[in-house]
Amino acid sequence: MLTYVLDKTSEEPLYVQIYRYIKKDIERGIIKAEEKLPSKRALAENLGVSIITVENAYDQLMSEGYVKSLPKKGYFAESIAVIQPETVSEKVINSIVRQDNAPQAFDFPFTIWARLMREELSENREKLMTRPPMNGIYELRAAIAKHLKQFRSMDVSPDRIVIGAGTEYLYMLINILIGKGLTFGVEDPGYSKISDIYSCLGGNCAYIPMESDGVDIDALKASGADIMHISPSHHFPTGNVTSIGKRYSLLSWASEKENRYIIEDDYDSEFRLSGRPIPSLMSIDVADKVIYINTFSKSLSPTIRISYMILPQSLMDKFKEMLGFCSCTVSTFEQYTLARFINDGYFEKHINRVRHLYKKRRDSLLKKTEEHSIFDGCTITGQDSGLHCLIKFQTQLCDKELLDEVTSLGIHAELLSKYYRHEPKEPLKTLILYYV
Amino acid sequence: MLTYVLDKTSEEPLYVQIYRYIKKDIERGIIKAEEKLPSKRALAENLGVSIITVENAYDQLMSEGYVKSLPKKGYFAESIAVIQPETVSEKVINSIVRQDNAPQAFDFPFTIWARLMREELSENREKLMTRPPMNGIYELRAAIAKHLKQFRSMDVSPDRIVIGAGTEYLYMLINILIGKGLTFGVEDPGYSKISDIYSCLGGNCAYIPMESDGVDIDALKASGADIMHISPSHHFPTGNVTSIGKRYSLLSWASEKENRYIIEDDYDSEFRLSGRPIPSLMSIDVADKVIYINTFSKSLSPTIRISYMILPQSLMDKFKEMLGFCSCTVSTFEQYTLARFINDGYFEKHINRVRHLYKKRRDSLLKKTEEHSIFDGCTITGQDSGLHCLIKFQTQLCDKELLDEVTSLGIHAELLSKYYRHEPKEPLKTLILYYV
Numbered sequence: 001m002l003t004y005v006l007d008k009t010s011e012e013p014l015y016v017q018i019y020r021y022i023k024k025d026i027e028r029g030i031i032k033a034e035e036k037l038p039s040k041r042a043l044a045e046n047l048g049v050s051i052i053t054v055e056n057a058y059d060q061l062m063s064e065g066y067v068k069s070l071p072k073k074g075y076f077a078e079s080i081a082v083i084q085p086e087t088v089s090e091k092v093i094n095s096i097v098r099q100d101n102a103p104q105a106f107d108f109p110f111t112i113w114a115r116l117m118r119e120e121l122s123e124n125r126e127k128l129m130t131r132p133p134m135n136g137i138y139e140l141r142a143a144i145a146k147h148l149k150q151f152r153s154m155d156v157s158p159d160r161i162v163i164g165a166g167t168e169y170l171y172m173l174i175n176i177l178i179g180k181g182l183t184f185g186v187e188d189p190g191y192s193k194i195s196d197i198y199s200c201l202g203g204n205c206a207y208i209p210m211e212s213d214g215v216d217i218d219a220l221k222a223s224g225a226d227i228m229h230i231s232p233s234h235h236f237p238t239g240n241v242t243s244i245g246k247r248y249s250l251l252s253w254a255s256e257k258e259n260r261y262i263i264e265d266d267y268d269s270e271f272r273l274s275g276r277p278i279p280s281l282m283s284i285d286v287a288d289k290v291i292y293i294n295t296f297s298k299s300l301s302p303t304i305r306i307s308y309m310i311l312p313q314s315l316m317d318k319f320k321e322m323l324g325f326c327s328c329t330v331s332t333f334e335q336y337t338l339a340r341f342i343n344d345g346y347f348e349k350h351i352n353r354v355r356h357l358y359k360k361r362r363d364s365l366l367k368k369t370e371e372h373s374i375f376d377g378c379t380i381t382g383q384d385s386g387l388h389c390l391i392k393f394q395t396q397l398c399d400k401e402l403l404d405e406v407t408s409l410g411i412h413a414e415l416l417s418k419y420y421r422h423e424p425k426e427p428l429k430t431l432i433l434y435y436v
Numbered sequence: 437m438l439t440y441v442l443d444k445t446s447e448e449p450l451y452v453q454i455y456r457y458i459k460k461d462i463e464r465g466i467i468k469a470e471e472k473l474p475s476k477r478a479l480a481e482n483l484g485v486s487i488i489t490v491e492n493a494y495d496q497l498m499s500e501g502y503v504k505s506l507p508k509k510g511y512f513a514e515s516i517a518v519i520q521p522e523t524v525s526e527k528v529i530n531s532i533v534r535q536d537n538a539p540q541a542f543d544f545p546f547t548i549w550a551r552l553m554r555e556e557l558s559e560n561r562e563k564l565m566t567r568p569p570m571n572g573i574y575e576l577r578a579a580i581a582k583h584l585k586q587f588r589s590m591d592v593s594p595d596r597i598v599i600g601a602g603t604e605y606l607y608m609l610i611n612i613l614i615g616k617g618l619t620f621g622v623e624d625p626g627y628s629k630i631s632d633i634y635s636c637l638g639g640n641c642a643y644i645p646m647e648s649d650g651v652d653i654d655a656l657k658a659s660g661a662d663i664m665h666i667s668p669s670h671h672f673p674t675g676n677v678t679s680i681g682k683r684y685s686l687l688s689w690a691s692e693k694e695n696r697y698i699i700e701d702d703y704d705s706e707f708r709l710s711g712r713p714i715p716s717l718m719s720i721d722v723a724d725k726v727i728y729i730n731t732f733s734k735s736l737s738p739t740i741r742i743s744y745m746i747l748p749q750s751l752m753d754k755f756k757e758m759l760g761f762c763s764c765t766v767s768t769f770e771q772y773t774l775a776r777f778i779n780d781g782y783f784e785k786h787i788n789r790v791r792h793l794y795k796k797r798r799d800s801l802l803k804k805t806e807e808h809s810i811f812d813g814c815t816i817t818g819q820d821s822g823l824h825c826l827i828k829f830q831t832q833l834c835d836k837e838l839l840d841e842v843t844s845l846g847i848h849a850e851l852l853s854k855y856y857r858h859e860p861k862e863p864l865k866t867l868i869l870y871y872v
Contacts, residue, residue: 108565114557121550129544131738165601165741165765172608180616180638196761202616302567303768305601325632329601329765332739 001038001046002031014049015056022057026066026077033079037067040075063384064278065213065243078245107354108301112346117337128332135319136163136308136328137335143342144308151348152269154283154292160316165305165329167267167295168197174291174309175201177319178227178259185225187215189419191236194229194265207421210235214242217249228254229263233278236267237419237432239382239390241278250281254289261312264292270299270351272385273359288312296338299351306330306338358387361435365389365411374405390416392430399427406431437474437482438467450485451492458493462502462513463680469515473503476511499820500714501649501679514681543790544737548782553773564768571755572599572744572764573771579778580744587784588705590719590728596752601741601765603703603731604633610727610745611637613755614663614695621661623651625855627672630665630701643857646671650678653685664690665699669714672703673855673868675818675826677714686717690725697748700728706735706787708821709795724748732774735787742766742774794823797871801825801847810841826852828866835863842867 004021006014025031038046040054047054058075061067069075120128135141141158148154164170175182175198184198188207195205206223208215214235220228228250232242242250254260264281272278282290295307311319328335341347362383369375369391377394393402399415406413416430417423440457442450461467474482476490483490494511497503505511556564571577577594584590600606611618611634620634624643631641642659644651650671656664664686668678678686690696700717708714718728731743747755764771777783798819805811805827813830829838835851842849852866853859 108561110557110561114554117557118550118554121546121553125544125546129737129739165605166763168762169601169605169765176636176638193761200612200758202612297763301565302763303565305763305765305767322636325629326604327602327733327738327741329605329741331741331767331770334767334769 002043003046006047006049013053013056015053015060018043018047018049018054018057019060022061023064023066026061031077033077035077036073037075037077063241065241065245065247078243107357109346109350113337113341116340116344116346117333120333120336120340124336128336130332132328132332132335134324134326134328135161136330137332137339140335140339140342141308143339147342147347152280152283154280156282156292156310160310160313162309162311162316162319163328163330163335164307164309166297167265167293167307168193169329170293170307170309171197172201173319173323174227174263175203177315177322178261182226183224185215185220185223185228187230187235188421189237189416190421192419195421198229210238210240212238212240214240214246214250217246217253220250220253226257226259227261227263229265230281231265231267232281233266234268234272234385236386237388237390237414237416239386239388242281247281247284251285251287251289255287260289261315262290264290266292266294267298268386269294271355271358271387273355273362273383282310285312288314291315299347299354304334304338306334358435362389365433365435368409368411372409374402374409387436388432388434390430391433392428395429397429399429402429403431406433412436438479439482442483442485449489449492451489451496454479454483454485454490454493455496458497459500459502462497467513469513471513472509473511473513499677501677501681501683514679543793545782545786549773549777552776552780552782553769556769556772556776560772564772566768568764568768568771570760570762570764571597572766573768573775576771576775576778577744579775583778583783588716588719590716592718592728592746596746596749598745598747598752598755599764599766599771600743600745602733603701603729603743604629605765606729606743606745607633608637609755609759610663610699611639613751613758614697618662619660621651621656621659621664623666623671624857625673625852626857628855631857634665646674646676648674648676650676650682650686653682653689656686656689662693662695663697663699665701666717667701667703668717669702670704670708670821672822673824673826673850673852675822675824678717683717683720687721687723687725691723696725697751698726700726702728702730703734704822705730707791707794707823709791709798709819718746721748724750727751735783735790740770740774742770794871798825801869801871804845804847808845810838810845823872824868824870826866827869828864831865833865835865838865839867842869848872 002022004018006017008014010017022031031037040051040058044051044054058067062069066078067075068078138158140163141161144161145156145158148156162170162173164173180202183204183206185206185208186195186198187210189210198205206225208220208223208225208228214232215228215230230242230250232247234241250262254262262281266280280292282292289312291312292310293307297304297307366380366383369378369380374393374395375391379392381390383389395402397405399417403413403415412434414432416432417428438458440454442453444450446453458467476487476494480487480490494503498505502514503511504514574594576599577597580597581592581594584592598606598609600609616638619640619642621642621644622631622634623646625646634641642661644656644659644661644664650668651664651666666678666686668683670677686698690698698717702716716728718726725748727748728746729743733740733743802816802819805814805816810829810831811827815828817826819825831838833841835853839849839851848870850868852864852868
């Protein structure tokens with residue numbers, strides 16, 4: 001029986017302590033692959049905690065791919081190709097929906113932003129007129145590093161952060177940096193804008209099928225891709241989380257060739273609605289293969305164009321050499337305002353407020369699904385994170401009729417099939433329902 | 437003798453009226469190539485105006501390349517390959533120096549900007565949160581079109597304007613739009629950042645030598661360039677203006693092949709310190725071959741990243757098709773603020789104020805050249821426009837010693853030779869002197 005020393009006086013919840021212990025044991029091989037874990041009740045008794053505490057720990061382990069649950073058999077450790085266990089650390093929060101469904105006007109903290117902007121304009125004129133380095137003002141990069149440390153437990157030097165006017169622009173920089181004629185692996189289904197932009201830049205796109213625990217690694221290997229673009233913490237639109245096993249396989253794939261990289265698109269990491277956050281892929285990468293990308297256009301407003309990427313040190317060196325002469329694309333006015341917005345705690349408050357708002361919207365949406373017969377027997381997934389969930393229907397209706405029916409209830413919905421490169425042969429009978 | 441009907445009650449100065457008449461006659465072939473023009477005195481008597489009025493008209497015609505002056509012989513019409521004479525129209529103002537020597541902190545109108553920004557943030561929240569089209573908000577594009585009409589006599593539809601976060605970003609878009617593996621013709625000497633960015637984007641650079649009236653057309657033809665990047669109204673660093681004859685030759689060169697274009701970099705068109713403005717190349721282009729680029733980063737602050745380009749209609753159509761799905765890289769907050777800044781007349785006031793400031797700085801710099809012996813016998817050129825002039829010295833000092841000597845007088849100076857791709861064989865003995 002697993003026995004761990006829990007610290008009941010710690011600020012860290014008990015379930016997190018249990019989750020940490022079990023995760024470490026799995027990573028170190030102390031709990032072997034496929035080994036059965038104690039039942040929730042048995043472990044709860046053994047550790048002197050409530051069953052719900054163990055359940056929370058197991059849920060987190062499952063959502064990160066360390067543990068699987070087999071119906072009527074219990075919980076089992078996943079088989080993991082443990083590559084870099086000692087560097088694994090835990091991270092924070094997660095989720096919002098993609099661009100077109102970003103927060104609404106009324107969510108933006110206008111009054112605070114206006115005040116900070118005004119203060120900057122009256123107090124820091126000389127700084128505002130000073131040309132920043134190509135990767136952005138230090139104050140904002142430091143604020144982002146602090147934020148990532150606090151909310152995503154990522155240890156990132158501000159020197160590796162590059163600020164740019166939107167993720168599309170950052171993709172352009174990556175393309176300049178890594179080279180021409182590359183093949184970009186993109187998730188299928190996935191967000192079509194990503195393949196559109198890579199195609200625009202002259203890249204080829206390889207569409208890698210999604211499985212429930214991440215992209216199909218064999219398909220990736222066969223695809224000839226140089227760069228794999230993924231959202232491991234919360235895939236759009238399926239909501240899938242890439243399992244820890246697949247994460248290591250991806251890192252292993254990337255380390256096989258010099259010019260292979262993984263772009264970790266953490267587009268919705270600020271809005272996980274329940275449960276613990278999923279650690280970032282970058283945090284377990286010791287081979288300098290992950291480019292982490294995130295944006296404030298999602299969490300603040302799509303009309304504020306401030307995104308950032310974290311480059312592996314080797315790429316950062318190349319960046320400075322190749323592109324250091326260019327100008328940062330975000331105005332200093334907005335960079336300094338955002339830096340203060342984060343440092344003064346407003347960003348955290350804003351995120352909490354918006355997350356709460358979406359939770360309420362989600363709950364009211366889920367309530368609707370109990371009230372209308374069209375939802376009878378449906379399966380809901382992905383409701384823990386992001387601004388949408390997936391609903392698979394038991395219905396004789398075709399996809400188009402299904403969509404019309406649900407839309408007529410005043411619900412913002414889309415067909416899941418829309419996000420597939422090739423229309424699936426079997427009708428998916430699945431809709432994406434948005435909370436916005 | 438040339439005889440024109442002048443309207444002394446018109447708001448248009450007499451010298452402008454004379455300039456227009458003579459220009460039109462040269463374009464129409466009424467005044468033949470190499471034909472001698474009347475002396476200033478004779479024409480002044482004939483038209484009943486002062487000699488200084490005719491002199492101003494001749495100066496303007498010379499700076500635009502319609503007329504040349506031969507020492508002790510008089511004024512002669514230039515030989516011009518008249519391609520599209522009926523579309524020639526006149527334009528406005530001109531000049532400031534490149535990026536690294538842009539206006540200083542204290543020049544920026546902080547108080548007005550802060551007020552406009554605050555008003556936007558309190559009054560136009562919904563608009564600010566609405567995702568603009570890829571080419572920017574309509575209000576700013578319309579304001580730019582109006583400004584260009586008023587100050588540069590350019591007739592441009594707001595629909596052909598693309599707003600972007602800096603000129604480097606716009607070059608990236610052009611590169612995506614026109615194609616890969618292109619050869620970019622760049623001016624030699626020239627601003628090295630331009631060739632640096634094209635090289636970064638995977639383009640080849642052909643260095644086309646500058647002559648006193650614009651780039652060497654034969655060298656351009658032999659270079660295999662697809663795109664020619666020029667600053668016809670005020671070349672950096674020489675200050676040369678591309679003559680009207682060369683302008684038509686350039687347009688003729690571009691029209692020979694489908695995928696040939698000219699990028700007209702009008703980087704300093706807001707700050708001509710004296711004389712009439714030089715018309716833009718785009719204004720005489722009827723073959724849809726000129727991409728016009730300008731920026732507010734020069735005229736407002738290098739830390740505000742707002743630039744724009746005007747695309748030929750065919751490229752604009754392609755732009756919408758290829759890149760319409762992308763997001764505009766400038767935040768709506770700054771776009772709306774700038775639109776109001778222009779529409780409410782503050783931009784014009786700002787430009788006038790800064791122009792006046794630089795004029796004073798220039799005058800004080802030129803005064804210094806009269807006070808120190810190092811300047812004895814020197815030749816000053818380019819002092820009418822931009823934030824710098826060129827000074828060719830009569831000296832036995834080598835370039836390095838010359839630079840040290842002038843710098844020690846508290847003057848911000850650079851070697852002209854620095855801007856040549858290949859170090860000139862003869863020492864140039866020429867410095868660029870900045871007014872900032």
